[in-house]
Amino acid sequence: xxxxxxxxxxxxxxxxxxxxxxxxxxxxxxxxxxxxxxxxxxxxxxxxxxxxxxxxxxxxxxxxxxxxxxxxxxxxxxxxxxxxxxxxxxxxxxxxxxxxxxxxxxxxxxxxxxxxxxxxxxxxxxxxxxxxxxxxxxxxxxxxxxxxxxxxxxxxxxxxxxxxxxxxxxxxxxxxxxxxxxxxxxxxxxxxxxxxxxxxxxxxxxxxxxxxxxxxxxxxxxxxxxxxxxxxxxxxxxxxxxxxxxxxxxxxxxxxxxxxxxxxxxxxxxxxxxxxxxxxxxxxxxxxxxxxxxxxxxxxxxxxxxxxxxxxxxxxxxxxxxxxxxxxxxxxxxxxxxxxxxxxxxxxxxxxxx
Numbered sequence: 001x002x003x004x005x006x007x008x009x010x011x012x013x014x015x016x017x018x019x020x021x022x023x024x025x026x027x028x029x030x031x032x033x034x035x036x037x038x039x040x041x042x043x044x045x046x047x048x049x050x051x052x053x054x055x056x057x058x059x060x061x062x063x064x065x066x067x068x069x070x071x072x073x074x075x076x077x078x079x080x081x082x083x084x085x086x087x088x089x090x091x092x093x094x095x096x097x098x099x100x101x102x103x104x105x106x107x108x109x110x111x112x113x114x115x116x117x118x119x120x121x122x123x124x125x126x127x128x129x130x131x132x133x134x135x136x137x138x139x140x141x142x143x144x145x146x147x148x149x150x151x152x153x154x155x156x157x158x159x160x161x162x163x164x165x166x167x168x169x170x171x172x173x174x175x176x177x178x179x180x181x182x183x184x185x186x187x188x189x190x191x192x193x194x195x196x197x198x199x200x201x202x203x204x205x206x207x208x209x210x211x212x213x214x215x216x217x218x219x220x221x222x223x224x225x226x227x228x229x230x231x232x233x234x235x236x237x238x239x240x241x242x243x244x245x246x247x248x249x250x251x252x253x254x255x256x257x258x259x260x261x262x263x264x265x266x267x268x269x270x271x272x273x274x275x276x277x278x279x280x281x282x283x284x285x286x287x288x289x290x291x292x293x294x295x296x297x298x299x300x301x302x303x304x305x306x307x308x309x310x311x312x313x314x315x316x317x318x319x320x321x322x323x324x325x326x327x328x329x330x331x332x333x334x335x336x337x338x339x340x341x342x343x344x345x346x347x348x349x350x351x352x353x354x
Contacts, residue, residue, distance in 0.1 A: 029232055030195045030208055036231035037211030040218065044068065045076065046151075047210070053127035053152035054085055060147050061112045061139060066103050068217075074101055085116040086125045094352030097342065098271045106267055106342055110353075111139025129153045150209050156202025159209040160190045163216025168193065170220060174237035176246040177222070222250075257324070262333040265320040267342065272313035276349030282320075283330050 045051060046059035058078055062071045078099055082088040088096060093113045100109035115137040119127060127148070128134055134145040149155035165178035168189055178186060195204040219226045227233050227243075238244070255261055266282060325333075334350070337343040344353045 026193070027195075029235065030204060032231045033211045033215060034204065034207045037207065037214055041210070041214050042068070042218075044072075045079075052083075053129070053148065054083070055079055056152035057115075057127050057148050058112065060144050060151075061108050062103060064108060064144075065105060070103060074099070074103055082116075084125060085119040085127065088113060088116040089120045092352075092354050093341075094344075094354060097267070097352050101271070102264075102268070104264070107340060108139060110341060114138035115140065127152065129155070131155070131157070150206050154202065154206055156194070156197045156205035157209075158187075158190050158194055159213070160187070161213060161216075163214075163220075164190070164209070164212045165216075166222060167212050167216045167220045170225075170238035171232060171236050174241045174244075176238060176244060177248070177250065180248060180250075259329065259333050259336070262323060262325045262329060263337055263342075265316070265323055266334060266337060268316035269313070269320055270343055270350065270352050272316045273351070276346060276351040278349040279334070279345065282334060282350060283327065 041047070044059075046056050055075075059071065059075055062075055062078075081099065082091070091113075093110055096109045096113040097106055100106050103109075118137055119125060123133065128137075129149070129152075131145055131149050134140050134148055135142070140148070143159070143161060146157040146159045147161075149157045150159050160182070162178075165182065165186060168186065169175045169178040172189060172193070193208075195208050197205055215230070219230050227236070227239060230236065233239055269277060269282065334343075338345055338350075341353060343350050345351075
């Protein structure tokens, strides 16, 4: 697809500007956004020059559907404990799940552990730079492979996350939100907006990816965009159109009462338990919560001398006790964790996988 002329219409296969408006053209758009990023970017550890490709890869796994503020402390602890893929690969998968904490979607931790093992087995313990090799790793899809290639190795891949899609939708297409699912038209637009690579080896393309992502995270946010702080507000099709409402109602992700909540409560107990937990204690009787009463000690407590984990284990049991989930939902969720490999059941009870 040819790159859009900024004098064309911004709808359909869009351009970015009006004839005679004095707007900057695509090159000026790149400059404005990357200049803004150079001044306003957050100082995140995975963006620093000293961060290894493994550090970038860990951040990309953790940042999927999880905000930066929650990822930061977990990423820092993870990298201190497992600074290289081989360090993680040498540990049981259950330790990855334990260290994942409450980031959510714990299958990401299992996949990252599996990816570390594959990196050790097939790539000498180093994160591969080839896009095809990245795609072959557990848990690495098209977005994650492009992001690692770009941010860890400087390859000029087109990176498109939710923040980038939203900026593109407003700036170019004049819509409040991108489509509910990523479309071929959005992919073509993202490719068309990428800076050329002929003169700088893709450095501007990499900066553009990071800058647009940050613009969406800090300024062009989903609910309360800060348009007065946007470096390209005067070229924004959505502002020109009068900031119309979204063309669909986004569906939120419920939490209370869902299987995700019940599974999360089970995982919290297993993470904090040093010993296997009997199934009957997790499931309880008549669909009620098992485990201890909120103010009592768990049936599989930490050693008698206090440890940092004892309060966390008591809190996990308390959360589980507070759920109103019926017996069939609890059983379904526990069996689902076992089937997904997130938990293991042996003669002594249920625990994180070995």
